[in-house]
Amino acid sequence: MCATSRKSSSLLDTRTIFCGDNLDQLKKLPDACIDLIYIDPPFNSNRTYEVFWGESKEKRSFEDRHESTRSYIEFMRPRCVELARVLQETGSFYLHCDWHASHYVKIMLDQIFGEKQFQNEVIWYYGPKATQNETHFQRKHDVIFFYSKSKNFQFNTLLQEYSEGSLEERDTRYKHEDEEGRYRLTTRRDAEGNKYRAKVYLRSGVAMTDVWDIGVINSTSKERLGYPTQKPLALLERIIKASSNPNDIVLDAFCGCGTALVAAQNLGRLWIGIDISPTACRVMAKRLRDVSKLPEDEKLWRAGRGFVVRDLPWSEKQLRKIPPFEFENWAVIALGGIPNKAQVGDMGIDGRIYPVSSMPTRSGKTAGELDFMDVWYPIQVKQKDKVGRPDIDSFEAAILREKRTKGFFVSFEFSSDALREIDAFFRREHCIIVPLTVQEILEESLAMKLA
Numbered sequence: 001m002c003a004t005s006r007k008s009s010s011l012l013d014t015r016t017i018f019c020g021d022n023l024d025q026l027k028k029l030p031d032a033c034i035d036l037i038y039i040d041p042p043f044n045s046n047r048t049y050e051v052f053w054g055e056s057k058e059k060r061s062f063e064d065r066h067e068s069t070r071s072y073i074e075f076m077r078p079r080c081v082e083l084a085r086v087l088q089e090t091g092s093f094y095l096h097c098d099w100h101a102s103h104y105v106k107i108m109l110d111q112i113f114g115e116k117q118f119q120n121e122v123i124w125y126y127g128p129k130a131t132q133n134e135t136h137f138q139r140k141h142d143v144i145f146f147y148s149k150s151k152n153f154q155f156n157t158l159l160q161e162y163s164e165g166s167l168e169e170r171d172t173r174y175k176h177e178d179e180e181g182r183y184r185l186t187t188r189r190d191a192e193g194n195k196y197r198a199k200v201y202l203r204s205g206v207a208m209t210d211v212w213d214i215g216v217i218n219s220t221s222k223e224r225l226g227y228p229t230q231k232p233l234a235l236l237e238r239i240i241k242a243s244s245n246p247n248d249i250v251l252d253a254f255c256g257c258g259t260a261l262v263a264a265q266n267l268g269r270l271w272i273g274i275d276i277s278p279t280a281c282r283v284m285a286k287r288l289r290d291v292s293k294l295p296e297d298e299k300l301w302r303a304g305r306g307f308v309v310r311d312l313p314w315s316e317k318q319l320r321k322i323p324p325f326e327f328e329n330w331a332v333i334a335l336g337g338i339p340n341k342a343q344v345g346d347m348g349i350d351g352r353i354y355p356v357s358s359m360p361t362r363s364g365k366t367a368g369e370l371d372f373m374d375v376w377y378p379i380q381v382k383q384k385d386k387v388g389r390p391d392i393d394s395f396e397a398a399i400l401r402e403k404r405t406k407g408f409f410v411s412f413e414f415s416s417d418a419l420r421e422i423d424a425f426f427r428r429e430h431c432i433i434v435p436l437t438v439q440e441i442l443e444e445s446l447a448m449k450l451a
């Protein structure tokens with residue numbers, strides 16, 4: 001099904017990541033401006049997620065906020081209503097969820113989009129795990145609901161390989177052949193209602209089904225960022241190819257580490273991303289720069305290239321309110337460093353800065369590990385009003401333990417005791433601690449201090 005779709009990108013800021021609650025951000029968008037929406041909201045799973053970069057050493061975890069299905073649906077409903085509003089008449093909507101809430105989500109979406117606009121329940125199957133002693137069958141699929149805004153929606157048929165069964169059927173049905181390939185004959189009617197015989201040529205595959213067998217991102221996968229809920233690019237590419245065309249606008253309003261945005265960019269679509277987490281926004285910005293080679297640059301963005309991130313917390317007041325791990329990540333990333341993998345039990349180090357001059361010495365380290373460089377400086381972050389002498393003492397211990405010559409300490413303010421101790425440490429050990437206040441980072445007077 002296809003319709004002529006008008007482009008509204010001149011009225012919209014595309015190639016833009018908005019940081020904030022999607023309910024607020026969506027209200028800023030005009031009606032019927034988006035061609036394709038994909039969302040992958042946090043599930044009603046009560047599962048604890050590792051926070052960014054947490055792997056086996058997960059320490060600081062958080063529970064999904066939605067303790068019950070009811071509150072999950074209450075959270076999702078106004079957001080889906082807004083999403084339906086911003087979707088074009090020819091647009092499509094995909095919601096990714098799993099067995100925890102899928103049946104309730106389906107009812108909610110039927111109410112919002114209308115039962116008749118339901119197109120598919122796509123099953124994303126990601127294969128079994130080597131496990132035993134289960135009390136039930138392994139749960140190895142997610143559910144993706146696909147709705148259209150109206151009857152007249154954009155859909156591009158994708159093909160998949162013939163299965164064993166369909167090969168046999170193909171051979172019996174497509175028994176003729178000419179210079180254009182194999183075909184079968186079918187009866188059609190012309191404008192006057194007269195019957196005629198038409199050739200239907202064999203395609204290179206069959207129309208894709210609603211069960212998609214795509215592997216999850218495993219620990220050795222090249223696209224893996226370490227973000228716990230990252231979805232495979234192949235999954236998003238399939239959705240984007242089926243339900244949009246080049247230059248269409250794709251929106252992901254829960255975009256995590258930006259898989260949908262990267263897929264959209266790589267397929268020549270325009271895109272808008274929204275995420276409430278400043279860390280997620282910075283992670284996906286880096287991914288777009290590294291993977292899609294898209295510059296993050298206001299000037300280029302105005303000229304129709306590059307991309308921008310909007311509405312990141314910018315005031316001391318906002319930064320005091322964000323969760324501690326978000327604050328740590330914000331500070332480390334603002335300094336151009338890399339957040340620590342172990343979030344608690346980090347032995348006094350929240351991140352590392354690798355000076356541009358440091359030489360990589362890869363030997364003996366796993367490819368992909370970022371700690372292959374031997375020259376690095378530790379970063380310590382404290383979301384507190386006034387850092388005191390004991391905080392400096394423990395950072396000194398970490399610096400000496402790691403045999404570093406310099407480190408950075410970020411906080412809102414430093415007591416005069418703390419600053420005196422920093423001087424004393426330099427005289428005693430010839431090690432430098434650079435105290436950085438949030439205000440200094442925000443004022444971008446950093447470059448001088450970091451030089």
Ligand SMILES: C[S@@+](CC[C@H](N)C(=O)[O-])C[C@H]1O[C@@H](n2cnc3c(N)ncnc32)[C@H](O)[C@@H]1O
Pocket residue numbers: 020021022023040041042043227229230231232253254255256257258259260274275276277280
């Ligand atoms: C399951 S993850 C999405 C993962 C994403 N599909 C990917 O492949 O990286 C859900 C994301 O929704 C974000 N989120 C949660 N509540 C939100 C809200 N109210 N507004 C915007 N984003 C929100 C979280 O910060 C998280 O990054």
